[in-house]
Amino acid sequence: MRFTALDAFREVPVELTQGNAGGGFVTVVAAVVCAVLFYFEAGEFVNEKTGSRVVMDTTQNELLMIMFDMIFYDLECQYLNVGVRDRFGTERFNIQQNIQKRSIEHDGVQGAPYTAEELLYLDHEDISADERAELDSDWTSTPMHHDFPRVIDSNDFTMVLFYARATKAFPNMKCTPCTRLRPIWDEFEAAINGRDTRSNVRTHVIKINCAEYNLECVEQKVSNLPTIRLYRRGLDALRSYAVFKPEEATVPALTSFLDKKIAEMHKTQYAGYKIHNYFPSGCRVDGYVEVSRVPGSLHFEAVNGPMDNLNFAATNVSHKVMHLSFRQPGDHGRPVGVEGTAPIDGREFTVDGFHQAPHHYLTIVATNYAKRNKGMYSYLYPREDPPKKVYQLTHQSRTATVARTEAPSARFYYDLSPVEVQLTTTRGKEWYDFITTLFAVIGGTYSVAAMLSGFLQTLRSTLLSI
Secondary structure (H helix, E strand, O other), X not given: OOHHHHXXXXXXXXXXXXXXXXXXXXXXXXXXXXXXXXXXXXXXXXXXXXXXXXXXXXXXXXXXXXXXXEEEOOOOHHHEEEEEEEOOOXXXXXXXXXXXXXXXXXXXXXXXXXXXXXXXXXXXXXXXXXXXXXXOOOEOOOOOOOOHHHHXXXXXXXXXXXXXXXXXXXXXXXXXXXXXXXXXXXXXXXXXXXXXXXOOOOEEEEEEEOOXXXXXXXXXXXXXXXXXXXEEOOOOOXXXXXXXXXXXXXXXXHHXXXXXXXXXXXXXXXXXXXXXXXXOEEEEEEEEEEEEOOXXXXXEEEOOOOOOOOOHHHOOOOEEEEEEEEEOOOOOOOOOOOOOOOOOOOEEEOOOOOOEEEEEEEEEEEEEEEOEOOOXXXXXXXXXXXXXXXXXXXXXXXXXXXXXXXXXXXXXXXXXXXXXXXXXXXXXXXXXXXXXXXXXXXXXXXXXXXXXXXXXXXXXXXXXXX
């Protein structure tokens, strides 16, 4: 038996075939279609795809490494403290190991201390509604107040009536001028305290019963009752007051006195004051710290220097994050190929007022990243690199208010997700799928072309026979 008998691709003698223009056109179109499809199929074969799945975290390490590179625009290195806290109660302050600090010069305006007038205008305290209600209440028969300077400093201007009125503790206390003045003062107090408080100057009116608060009246050197004073908020050296004669008191007269004195005492040039650089230079701090693998915080805190104390009101921890990521201990290389491992790199976080600090909130998601090796034979003999664990982050931030007695600090709170993402890279198509698809493309294209050519030939013959 000869092989010619098994031939499934028998040839038609050339003398029995005939070429035509239509068939040539269809052949060219088929060749172009095959080339285009081959291009896309080859790209699908060469390119890699990333797949993922979510499982429970399999990390066994007890430690986690935080790598950082920060620029603090207006805080000298000698006043910058790096520390960590965690859920186990571990606290480490003034960490020096594996951390470098370098001074950086200011861009533009050089640093200068704030003057007393600037601090008076800029240093406004954020007071809660409950505390505001307590500070703005009258000092009458209930002994609940104890800090008169705090009351004065809670408003830009505070107008105070010092008077005396009989109480249970002092039933025989009498002050006839005080009794005559009380209705006028109550009407004036209600009118002023009912004003719109959204203006730049906050004013409040109160009264103090010296029968109950005798020590405070003595400290303020009140020698006659009633006494009316208008206090101006400020530092001890700047705190001052103006006096109004009680015998001239009427609601219009008190209102006119208040507005006139505010215009005199509240200088218009305050409007030009703004937050500016305080220190001669800033600080760039970079390095890494190892922490327990539990929720915690990394903080960059302003602290007193070895020879002097900081004015916390004028201390600004605005910063730029050059780099921040979480790693396995010993992994000092930048993660490659996984997005979200350093989402806040290059971002700035600034504040525009005293007693404020940027706070960050991070959720850490462990990610196993297995990448296929690339090489001449990688498509025939697939091999994979050992899986590499990286950490992806989600980030939120806010500007937090810091207590007046506390040092401001930039804090990075972090928590760990209980799940782990496993990423793998695979080829878009195996070699045998590629070859099968290639044959299917060629065969299918030319089969369709043959049918199209036959249709065109039949149509041509029909038209010619008419």
